[in-house]
Amino acid sequence: MSKQSEKLSDAALVTEIKHGDAEAMEEIVRRFSNKVYNLAFHLTRDASAAEEIMQEVFLTVLSKIHTLTNEAYFATWLYRVTTNASYGFLRKEKKFTEQTLIDDTNSEHSAVYDWSTLPDDVLLSEESSEVLRTAIDTLPDTMRTVVIMKDVEGLKNEDIAQTLGLTVPAVKSRLHRGRLVLREILSDYFRKYSDPSGDNV
Numbered sequence: 001m002s003k004q005s006e007k008l009s010d011a012a013l014v015t016e017i018k019h020g021d022a023e024a025m026e027e028i029v030r031r032f033s034n035k036v037y038n039l040a041f042h043l044t045r046d047a048s049a050a051e052e053i054m055q056e057v058f059l060t061v062l063s064k065i066h067t068l069t070n071e072a073y074f075a076t077w078l079y080r081v082t083t084n085a086s087y088g089f090l091r092k093e094k095k096f097t098e099q100t101l102i103d104d105t106n107s108e109h110s111a112v113y114d115w116s117t118l119p120d121d122v123l124l125s126e127e128s129s130e131v132l133r134t135a136i137d138t139l140p141d142t143m144r145t146v147v148i149m150k151d152v153e154g155l156k157n158e159d160i161a162q163t164l165g166l167t168v169p170a171v172k173s174r175l176h177r178g179r180l181v182l183r184e185i186l187s188d189y190f191r192k193y194s195d196p197s198g199d200n201v
Helices: 003-007 010-018 022-044 047-067 071-092 126-137 141-152 157-164 168-194
Strands: none
Touching (some): 003 022, 071 157, 126 141
8 A cells, every 4th residue: 555545535535546546445445444344234233244235335436436526525425325235235134114204303402311420331331332232223223323323433413414315403303312212221221320229239
């Protein structure tokens, strides 16, 4: 890998890929392979499927990169390709169903349970992580996707909206609804650590 490719921006690398630069493609793979794999894995909960999806996504990049008219939106486009490929896998496995959600903007300001006072060893324990993963898996598909992209992958609301073809308010509403569902599921679990009576500790 040349040092020159490492210094280029994502947009500049995309331009070079369009011109047939193999080193630019290698650098894009290096920068985004973990992100693509993680998103695919969190959506499918299947490690082998995530590997296959990652390979499929970068093959799509090679074959369809010329359709991207604005190089600055490469990352958003890549996440969309990854999400679509993940949905394709889930549909084949019959684990995904399209759902239409009615956005409830009036509930946007509802309070969300705050676990910030809990000790880090509780929040970061393997048990807590598994409980959270299981809870996320129970969310309706459209909520789950937004929660994963925002709270697990750390994407911006604007990027999620562009990736999923939604408005930003719709993303916020689905995220809010998903968090409320998670709050209800997880409150019982974390309450045993915050119960002042100590009965459940």
